[in-house]
Amino acid sequence: MTCMGLVHNFSGLMAVRFFLGFTECGLFPGIGYFLSCWYRRVEFGVRMAIFFSAAALAGSFGGLLAAAIAQMDGIGGKAGWSWIFILEGLATVVIGVASFWMVQDFPDDANFLSSDEKKRVLRRLAADQQASAKHESFNMKYFWASVKDYKTYLFSIIYMGAAMPLYAFALFVPTIIQELVSVSFFASLSSLLTLCLGFVFRHFFY
């Protein structure tokens, strides 16, 4: 991501994008797996939802952040868009390095839990019949079991149903909003929206 701010031609961009995709693809299933090692099934949904709502919030404020960073256009001989990639990529690198120490693999070897707490976590997981209650290790037979499992493909289809529109949406929301902004009568509508939001917030928080 950081390197994307430093590329100078199309092949360079494609190369860094390849590595971005290559290293990034493990994150989402990894987080799902990680959370499932710590929570019971009925607790998992809201945890996953909170994690994924961060993606929605990134969509929400990422544009504003990018617009702000783009103001750095020209600093250090770099264009504004380069700075977007450099700064946001550096934040990822810092968090990535920190997570070596911050992320604990399994409850039974977590060093931030006392032995009592560990026992409690493991008992909860065992009551939910989760394999992470016993320390798991890699075994190729799990891989083949999942390749052969029809559920893999059913869930793939269902997940496609959710993921394809996501990207179509992300791609076209800017266009839709641009069309909206260019319409003059909307100026009054948007201030109305702001007023309504202000009312709601005052109503609930004061």
Place this chain on the structure above:
Amino acid sequence: MLTGPGYTSIKAQLLSVPPYAAAALLTVAIGFIADRTRQRGIMNMLISVIAMVGFALMMGAKSPGARYAGTYLGAMGIYPTISNTISWCTNNTEGEGCLSFLSSLSVMLTVSPNRCIQARCHIGFLHRLGKPQWYCLLEHLPRRGRAHLLSWPWYCSCISGPVPVRWIVGAVHPAAAGEPQAPAWRARQLGCGLESPAN
């Protein structure tokens, strides 16, 4: 009022905040409700209906305001479905041995084609910032309507997907109902009933 490119672009950024914020709130709310009711499949179907209405508005509405309203419904329909589907999938693989592989595989199988679209999205973004020629390869992005129309079949899979899943499970473990403490029964309580019987 202030006019000019700088003002409109900041305003455009501000306008993109509320739909995503609404989506974030609904994502957490649906996660909570699905945990409580243990009905992830049904939640998926309900939210997909919201998304379909939103996409229909974004695709076909004449006024820009209505299309913008569509982005609210669209975002509120998409984001909860994703985390809900992942939770559902993970719920039904844990404790069996296949574990994370199933969810990684299914995410892998579906995300790769989407990445292509997202790459387009990034490059389109650079293009809008007015960048050099080589960024403009994908200048001729598909029309909004066309892409949203393409999303519809996927939504149908999202809505109809849970039906065969439940049906197959019913066929595979018909006896599960007779033994209320069996894992398959618990899994059915999670809205899926996909889990294999106790080993």
